[in-house]
Amino acid sequence: QVQLVQSGAEVKKTGASVxxxxxxxxxxxxxFDIYWVRQAxxxxxxxxxxxxxxxxxxxxxxxxxxRVTMTRNISISTVYMELSSLRSEDTAVYYCARMVVxxxxxxxxxxxxxxxxxxx
Amino acid sequence: SYELTQPPSVxxxxxxxxxxxxxxxxxxxxxxxxxxxKPGQSPVLVIYQNNKRPSGIPERFSGSNSxxxxxxxxxxxxxxxxxxxxxxxxxxxxxxxGGGTKLTVL
Numbered sequence: 001q002v003q004l005v006q007s008g009a010e011v012k013k014t015g016a017s018v019x020x021x022x023x024x025x026x027x028x029x030x031x032f033d034i035y036w037v038r039q040a041x042x043x044x045x046x047x048x049x050x051x052x053x054x055x056x057x058x059x060x061x062x063x064x065x066x067r068v069t070m071t072r073n074i075s076i077s078t079v080y081m082e083l084s085s086l087r088s089e090d091t092a093v094y095y096c097a098r099m100v101v102x103x104x105x106x107x108x109x110x111x112x113x114x115x116x117x118x119x120x
Numbered sequence: 121s122y123e124l125t126q127p128p129s130v131x132x133x134x135x136x137x138x139x140x141x142x143x144x145x146x147x148x149x150x151x152x153x154x155x156x157x158k159p160g161q162s163p164v165l166v167i168y169q170n171n172k173r174p175s176g177i178p179e180r181f182s183g184s185n186s187x188x189x190x191x192x193x194x195x196x197x198x199x200x201x202x203x204x205x206x207x208x209x210x211x212x213x214x215x216x217x218g219g220g221t222k223l224t225v226l
Contacts, residue, residue, distance in 0.1 A: 035215070045155075045163065045206055045217040061214075095162060103169045104151040104210050110162040 002026040004034075004096050004111035014120045017084040022096035022111050029077040030054035033099045035107060036070065036081045040092040050099070051079055086118045122211035124218035131224045138194040140221045142207030145188060150209045152190035154183060157220075158203045166205075167192060199225050 007021040022034060036048040049060035051070040058070045064083070072079045083090060094114045097107035124144045132138035142152060152170055155163035165174050167183035170190065180195045190209075194201055202225045207218040 037217075044220045047215045047217065097163075102172070104153075105215065106153050106165055106168040106208070107155070107163070108165040108168075108174060110164070113162055 002098070002109055004098060004109060006094075006096060006111040006114045009115040009117070011117045011119075012086050014087055014118060016086050016118075017082060018086060018116050019080055019082040020094050020096075020114045020116070021078050021080050023076065023078045024053075024098070025077065027098075030074060033105075034070075034072075034079045035097050035099055036068075036094060037097060037107075037110075038092040038094045039113075040089075043092075046092075048081070048094075053079060083116075086116075088118050088120070090116065091118045092116060122209075122214070122216050124207050124209060124216055126205075126207060126218040126221045128219075129222045129224065131226060132194075132197045134199060134225055135196055138197045138201070138223055138225075140192045140194075140205050140207075140223065142190040142192075142209075142218045143188055144190075144209060144216075147188050147190055147209060148186045150185075150211070152183065152185045153208045154181075154190075154192045155206045155208065156201075156203045157206065163206065194223075197223075197225055201225060 003025050005023045010018050030053045035050045051058045053072045069082045097110040099105045154167040156166045157163040166181050170185040171183045182193045204220045206220045
């Protein structure tokens with residue numbers, strides 16, 4: 001079945017960087033864009049950016065420009081999201097999600113989420 | 121920037137119909153989708169393209185979109201439907217999520 005499996009929880013210091021992985025299986029990896037969405041505790045969903053696994057092209061939300069980098073390794077069907085200069089407000093669950101285009105883009109499925117905790 | 125507005129909470133009795141709205145400027149001119157998120161779990165797509173259900177989503181979930189409002193309707197609501205629901209649309213190639221609605225079944 002189509003599945004996205006993310007790396008485990010991370011604890012980071014303020015100012016550090018974190019790199020979260022998302023391994024895809026059950027479908028042609030290069031055929032679907034992957035989006036990253038984060039969710040702070042008790043809050044809503046916040047879009048961060050996307051990567052096209054085939055071309056490696058990326059697009060980042062304005063809020064994260066300059067701090068986020070998304071990459072991929074086609075040989076292991078994995079995409080990565082690296083966020084730098086971490087601050088306490090970056091504490092959240094980070095999700096990857098496959099975008100399916102049916103008239104518009106929809107996210108299905110989502111990874112299980114990776115909790116990133118940032119403290120001083 | 122484009123915004124989607126949802127009520128923070130909606131309550132419904134078991135077996136009744138729940139309606140969750142999502143408002144945005146001329147939202148009816150776009151496609152809307154909905155995600156269900158239960159505590160501690162990842163979001164799950166329940167409606168896409170205004171009114172289509174992915175495979176495996178029960179028929180009691182339906183959607184509509186007209187004017188400035190998209191609506192998720194759950195008929196014969198069950199206790200298992202208690203969750204947060206998020207609407208989603210696109211504006212100028214940017215994905216937009218609503219703030220979420222907590223559905224309580226009591």
